[in-house]
Amino acid sequence: MTAHRPNTRRNATLALALAVACILPLVVTSPSHQNFLILILMFAQVGVAWNILGGYAGQVSLGHVAFFGIGAYTSTMLFIHAGISPWLGMLAGGLVSSCFAVAIGWPCFRLKGHYFSMATIAVAEILQVLFTNWESVGGAVGLNVPLAEQGWANMVFNTSKLPYYYIALGLLIVTLLANWAIERSFLGYYFRAIKDEPDAASSLGISLTRYKLVAIAISSFFTALGGSFYAQKELYIDPGSVLSTSLSIKMALVTILGGVGSLFGPVLGSTLLTSIEEVTRQAFGGSGMGTDLILYAAIIIVVAVYYPTGIVGWLRQIRRRYAKPEARG
Amino acid sequence: MNMKTIRTIVATALVLTSGFWGSARAQEEIRIGAVYPLTGAAASTGLEMKNALELAADMINNGAKGINIPLAAGAGLPNLKNAKIKLIFADHQGNPQVGATETERLITQDKVAAVIGCYFSAVTVTASQVAERYGVPFLNPESSSATLTQRNFKWFFRTTPHDDLFVHNFFEFLKDVEAKKGVKPKRIALVNENTLWGTETNKLEERLGKELGYNIVEKIIYPAKSTQLTSEVQRLKASGADLIMQSSYLGDAILAMKTYKEQGFAPEAILANDAGFNDSEFLKTLGKDGNYVLSREVWALDLTSRNPLIKQVNDLYLQKYKVDFNGNSARSFTGLFVLADAINRAKSVDPEAVRKALSETNMPGSQLIMPWAGVKFDATGQNTLGSGIIVQVQDGKYVTVWPFALASKDLIWPMPGWDKR
């Protein structure tokens, strides 16, 4: 019986969190606060997607923005030129992105550690240069998502933030469910084996490259969904905003802050990081003194130094500390 | 982590977020949101524009003696019980998504009556879109991308002329020079940085140059964050260009000029597209190496002989911030006056009333510190009375050389080679 208790408690917590997430935007009615919540969900979603490759399989990509950008560009181009609904465009973007990821992953997975990370940055930066000079996708001028009739079919909403919120929430839940399924399936074991015991795994006959490719294909698919969502939310994309390395780093940061390789880590990480970023900028950004950057950075450094295992690791520590006396008694 | 640290953190967090979660506001203020790049590579320019806006707000609120601008009589906006302008600044960091987020916050949290910004065209795109969605007037004083006013927006107004006009000016200038001096550039090279602004300018220059029968021999689009420009300059040398048209921000403008000198590249003229070449730091840095550069501008101190306002206002700015106005800060300053004038005529901060007043704006040139015929918006929100001038650096100062009717000094063409100075 006691073995089930943590599970029940966990399920209850999850149900509560979901309920709160669904009701929250109805309570927080200011569009600017809703926008803030959407940003949290959006960065959480790409963080969760990044986590599949970077956290579970341990392949630290710092070029994930390439997949984000491909998603954004694919759905937007299809919407502009073929009138295809962004919902389908989103799936198309995910597939294109997966194919690209596999093509890139094939050679890059021969590289280890920092070399792999550097190669992924290089790929994303090359892509940014190409898109900047590629006239047919708008070049440096970027693409404006046409001001189509608003509504669910076009995924364009001008008068309310709520639909964007629920789409972001839906995307996050789908990505989390996929992660959860992976974690419990044989893939999860293989990914962890690739990360922790690569030599043992390959001697057991697990093809490292094949499963790394599976990981990057899934991870890039979900990252691309986030990109398409971004395009529909901002209604404008350009290489400087959807293909910039700083966004790749942010995907990694939310995951690291929350807890690498844990299901809900990126969600917690995004909640904290996005809050710090938005709050410091809004409070001090207007001064023009750089104080917002100083504060934001100081918090990041403190977290990295004192909570190196992220929020999830910290929560586990606390739980252990309080659980011990109970167990003894 | 002990209780004390936690308490300190929580307390700090609460203080920091108090602004975020909403704040009390006084009734007699007119709140205007200003979204500018206050951190990042363009922060230097962003701060100059912030200063200009603050000077404008100060002149409206507290008056400025002896300056003959209707709203600078003092004590706020007369038609709104002398209400004062309160500027609320936000930092967009050069990021379109942040620009949109901040604009939305200013509109919904701070309930601003109008938004002004954003300098970067790419950020103006998303920020003005948010304003359009909420039906809040958006005044753009300094973004020059031509596409901004091609979107059929109802709430978007732009006081500055756009790149299309500036590029036309380039070629009109060349035609005038040909008529007056009998020189015509035979080989033109285009040098533009690779963001939205440079790329669009490049396209316009190429199209118009071809239409008018100029021989464009080289097009260079270089990455804005370059560490060296040697390959670019070698291409220019190899092309044998006698005129270059260049769009650069400050850092690359300085780097380009230094590399021209180093490599001994001296075309007959360098025709620059404002920005870096007109920044306050450009000449401070280059000294006499900056001489003879031609640049399109919207403002110049020597125009003061035609309009005394220019020097009067510039003196105030100089006194307060220890630097002269330039094209950017002068445009931001003007933008806020245009906005304030519209709000004053609207007699309220009701968005629709302000929008209507803006669209009916008819400000004579004599009330501006710009060499424009005035401010009057067409249906797309573009100011139709704006115009550009061309300045040349002579003896370390920017002097107006075109249109010839406004010129205070004669044009020097061709510019002497680097070793003949």
Add this chain to the structure above:
Amino acid sequence: MTGEILLQTLLSGVLIGLIYALVAVGLTMIFGVMDIVNFAHGEFLMFGMYSSFWLFSLFALDPLITLPLTVLMLFALGLVVYQLVIKRIINAPPLSQIFATFGMMILFRGLAQFFWKPDFRTIENSYSSGKVVFAGLHFGLPQIIAGVGAILATGAVWWFINRTRLGAALEATAQDKDAAQLMGIPSQRMFALAWGIGAACAGVAGVLLSSFFPIFPEVGANFILIAFVVVALGGFGSVSGAFWAGIIVGVVEVVGGFLLGPEYKMAIVLSLFLLVLLVRPQGLMGRA
């Protein structure tokens, strides 16, 4: 004519490449000894530039004269960063180390803007606009000084590592810190030393750049990606690898940009980098 231009681009590429090499040497040192990705390396360079600038504008001292002072300051900054931040995350997961150095990058930029304003600054000294013309080839005097300075500085680091006892100890720690510790080499001190030297190298590069490159809080951003590429191309931890890779990157950037179009110059460098990694996954001179 064409031959001359090619030679010009080639040699100009070498000159800027020497600077890349020097920035990368500091970075690869930290990598090699501690296996930490230092995102804040470009900001060490920025501090080096500002140190030169302030000493020049306040006391009219030439950057080359104040170079030893700047080196000392940057060395000290490296030690401080190590003591305050890095030391505490040595055993943390590699990813949270990224997090910490990324935070430092933002912090340093913010501090620079806070104290020195975001203005662009430059140093105009006696040689900053000098130039050398030789057989139709043009070179800026400060670039030549910088190139020579970069060779000397890189050479000094190489000599230190390969010819001194302390350097040998550092190298031993880089190869196997536990074994080195058993041999009586205090790894903590070696780590601190690596950070000191790493920051000082970036500082020297900043000093050399300050006579011809604008100085502003974000200047590190222009160099950091290239520095990473150079380090990986040369092989993480390899000083001589970083030196040759720096020159290669400089030459490919300038010559490639000239031949294929300046808008693609970064893409050309990065593509070459990827190609090399495909053939040699450990970089040109890295340990396999």
